[in-house]
Amino acid sequence: MFKEKDTINFMNTRSDILRAHYLRFARKISVWAGVASIVAGLFVPAGASAVGQLTVRSATLGTSTAGATTNISFSFKPANTATIKAITFQLCSSPLDLGLGTCTAVASSTMASAAFTTAGQSAPFNASWALGTGSDCGADTSTRACIFFTTGSSLTSGTQYTVNITGITIPNTANTQFYTRIATWTGAAAGTPSGETDFGGEALSTGTTMSESATVQESLVFALGTSGTTCANVAGGGTVSMTNSAPMSTATDTYGTGKMCANTNASGGYVITYTGTAFAASGGSTFTAPVSLFTATAGTPNFGFNLKADTMPVGSVASGADPSGGGGRCTPYTNYCTANQYSYSTAGGIAVADSNSAPSADTIYTMNYVAEIDNTIKSGVYTATQVFIATGTF
Amino acid sequence: MRGWYRQVAVVLVLCVGLFGVSGPVSATTPGDPSATSPSYSVIESEIGGNGQFSSSSNNFNINPNIDDGGSSLGESVVGNSASTSYLTNSGFNTTAQPGLSLVVNQSSMDLGVLSTVITSANTATFTVSDYTSYGYVVQVFGTPPAYNGHQLTAMGNNTSPASAGAAEQFGINLRANNSPNVTGSADPLEVPDNAAFGSSTFSYGQAGNYGQGGTTYGVDRTYSVPNKYTFNSGDIIASASKTSGPTLYTISFLANITNVTPGGRYAGNLTFVATGTF
Numbered sequence: 190m191f192k193e194k195d196t197i198n199f200m201n202t203r204s205d206i207l208r209a210h211y212l213r214f215a216r217k218i219s220v221w222a223g224v225a226s227i228v229a230g231l232f233v234p235a236g237a238s239a240v241g242q243l244t245v246r247s248a249t250l251g252t253s254t255a256g257a258t259t260n261i262s263f264s265f266k267p268a269n270t271a272t273i274k275a276i277t278f279q280l281c282s283s284p285l286d287l288g289l290g291t292c293t294a295v296a297s298s299t300m301a302s303a304a305f306t307t308a309g310q311s312a313p314f315n316a317s318w319a320l321g322t323g324s325d326c327g328a329d330t331s332t333r334a335c336i337f338f339t340t341g342s343s344l345t346s347g348t349q350y351t352v353n354i355t356g357i358t359i360p361n362t363a364n365t366q367f368y369t370r371i372a373t374w375t376g377a378a379a380g381t382p383s384g385e386t387d388f389g390g391e392a393l394s395t396g397t398t399m400s401e402s403a404t405v406q407e408s409l410v411f412a413l414g415t416s417g418t419t420c421a422n423v424a425g426g427g428t429v430s431m432t433n434s435a436p437m438s439t440a441t442d443t444y445g446t447g448k449m450c451a452n453t454n455a456s457g458g459y460v461i462t463y464t465g466t467a468f469a470a471s472g473g474s475t476f477t478a479p480v481s482l483f484t485a486t487a488g489t490p491n492f493g494f495n496l497k498a499d500t501m502p503v504g505s506v507a508s509g510a511d512p513s514g515g516g517g518r519c520t521p522y523t524n525y526c527t528a529n530q531y532s533y534s535t536a537g538g539i540a541v542a543d544s545n546s547a548p549s550a551d552t553i554y555t556m557n558y559v560a561e562i563d564n565t566i567k568s569g570v571y572t573a574t575q576v577f578i579a580t581g582t583f
Numbered sequence: 584m585r586g587w588y589r590q591v592a593v594v595l596v597l598c599v600g601l602f603g604v605s606g607p608v609s610a611t612t613p614g615d616p617s618a619t620s621p622s623y624s625v626i627e628s629e630i631g632g633n634g635q636f637s638s639s640s641n642n643f644n645i646n647p648n649i650d651d652g653g654s655s656l657g658e659s660v661v662g663n664s665a666s667t668s669y670l671t672n673s674g675f676n677t678t679a680q681p682g683l684s685l686v687v688n689q690s691s692m693d694l695g696v697l698s699t700v701i702t703s704a705n706t707a708t709f710t711v712s713d714y715t716s717y718g719y720v721v722q723v724f725g726t727p728p729a730y731n732g733h734q735l736t737a738m739g740n741n742t743s744p745a746s747a748g749a750a751e752q753f754g755i756n757l758r759a760n761n762s763p764n765v766t767g768s769a770d771p772l773e774v775p776d777n778a779a780f781g782s783s784t785f786s787y788g789q790a791g792n793y794g795q796g797g798t799t800y801g802v803d804r805t806y807s808v809p810n811k812y813t814f815n816s817g818d819i820i821a822s823a824s825k826t827s828g829p830t831l832y833t834i835s836f837l838a839n840i841t842n843v844t845p846g847g848r849y850a851g852n853l854t855f856v857a858t859g860t861f
Contacts, residue, residue: 253685254854284681392682399852400851401836402693403703404695455845456733550841
């Protein structure tokens with residue numbers, strides 16, 4: 190109860206009267222100002238500063254492919270230090286804090302199958318926290334997932350925290366913006382979080398999956414000659430001139446080399462085969478060389494070749510070379526891949542080398558030919574022709 | 584006494600008039616208070632002249648009727664104030680809501696028939712803008728084109744293209760490239776003033792990750808060096824350090840093969856993920 194006090198005692202002059210009037214007016218103003226502040230306080234909600242803004246917050250998609258079910262990594266710094274028992278994550282058409290019940294899904298987005306496990310999470314969410322249920326902060330809905338910890342974790346203002354939620358289906362429209370919301374809560378019971386502490390909205394966008402393509406044409410390069418170090422420079426034609434061939438002698442070996450080179454991008458690689466004619470002369474003898482390995486021996490009629498580094502005669506002059514470069518080899522074909530031993534066949538389609546069932550860069554092969562005669566070999570000009578074929582498997 | 588009651592009534596009316604029965608309650612609807620005191624909070628710290636929307640109603644309203652009070656304020660003059668890390672926008676319809684837009688402008692990119700005698704290249708574009716943020720990053724996820732289990736070899740950080748046929752390579756960057764020339768390649772284009780990165784007053788997107796420590800844009804920051812290429816799934820290929828208008832990015836794709844690159848139709852998928860920090 191307020192009551193005016195009579196302060197008019199003696200008013201001798203007009204100025205005294207005015208002073209008294211203004212003093213009284215000032216007292217009234219101060220009194221009513223106090224009343225006004227008290228009454229106004231009734232209208233100021235106590236929770237005005239309760240909800241802070243999460244800062245340095247982001248929501249990183251596992252993939253931006255429209256309609257994908259993916260994970261979202263939520264990262265944030267709380268504004269308030271508090272013991273948090275629940276954190277809600279929403280996917281909505283608005284980033285604003287409209288309450289958990291006001292959130293519209295975007296283009297078939299859903300969080301109904303959102304999941305959370307402590308494995309792989311950073312502290313404090315790597316233990317004790319769990320996906321919400323109807324007994325605590327609430328089970329998944331189409332727009333919301335929640336994690337909770339009954340005891341709660343103290344989240345410190347200014348500390349960066351990250352929570353990874355999986356199983357979220359993002360909007361199924363490409364290049365579409367949508368939003369997520371993060372809110373921290375100090376309580377959770379009966380399916381509803383309570384005590385909102387901090388909040389923050391984030392914008393995200395689906396993208397368009399871009400398909401990339403290119404064509405690599407199938408390639409097989411095969412070259413034959415008598416010289417060269419790469420497939421590009423093999424040269425010399427198709428005739429191999431033999432050492433000690435004019436004339437051949439029963440006392441020494443006749444030998445010579447040819448070259449072939451192959452490369453391919455065939456995923457199954459290549460195989461080189463040959464088909465050859467007998468080493469023979471018109472009106473002369475025909476060498477019947479064994480298919481199996483033979484060792485060059487002067488005075489014994491033989492004709493054959495291999496793809497190895499040899500000494501001709503054995504233990505004497507170097508001749509031939511091992512396959513070099515790329516992935517080509519002769520090792521599976523021992524009749525043609527044993528040093529100083531040779532083979533020859535007119536059966537046709539005899540494999541002598543391959544690239545080990547894989548693409549191969551340039552491999553240089555050296556065919557090292559050897560021929561020997563005895564005294565029964567008739568005179569003449571002896572020749573043999575081989576056709577080599579490289580076949581790729583793509 | 585009658586005067587006293589009259590004065591009390593006046594005070595009550597004044598209180599109601601000043602604060603409104605529901606005014607303070609609606610003003611404190613939980614939602615991004617960025618400036619707070621023990622009793623008050625300012626929601627979305629944006630102030631404007633409210634030039635387009637109605638500024639009053641029966642009970643006073645400075646906020647336009649958008650959502651829970653998020654403000655869309657501003658006058659017809661568009662502009663901003665910026666520092667290294669912050670940017671404030673003003674203008675018509677300056678929204679209070681965070682925004683992030685990623686638009687991949689094409690769904691496929693074909694490098695054609697690869698060859699051992701010439702380097703192959705192609706381009707694709709995407710656009711990113713964001714709002715009320717501390718910037719964004721764009722990551723690329725995927726693999727180089729592959730066929731029958733064989734992927735083209737991804738180029739390491741800032742790799743120069745080899746001579747055609749000398750090495751198998753696949754990489755990207757987001758710059759204009761002239762050695763070898765990549766038709767259609769371009770530096771990031773800031774929209775709407777169509778300015779280069781660093782010259783725009785609206786947009787601030789740049790190739791590579793602005794946060795890649797110890798690196799310099801265009802010198803050694805991956806994806807930002809002309810004529811040098813990189814591909815690592817998950818890498819940040821574009822970014823902005825603050826709120827930015829649209830930036831049009833052009834990705835240059837480059838590929839080389841050797842004569843042992845398996846023949847076939849190579850294919851793969853790339854996805855781009857933009858993440859804003861708000």
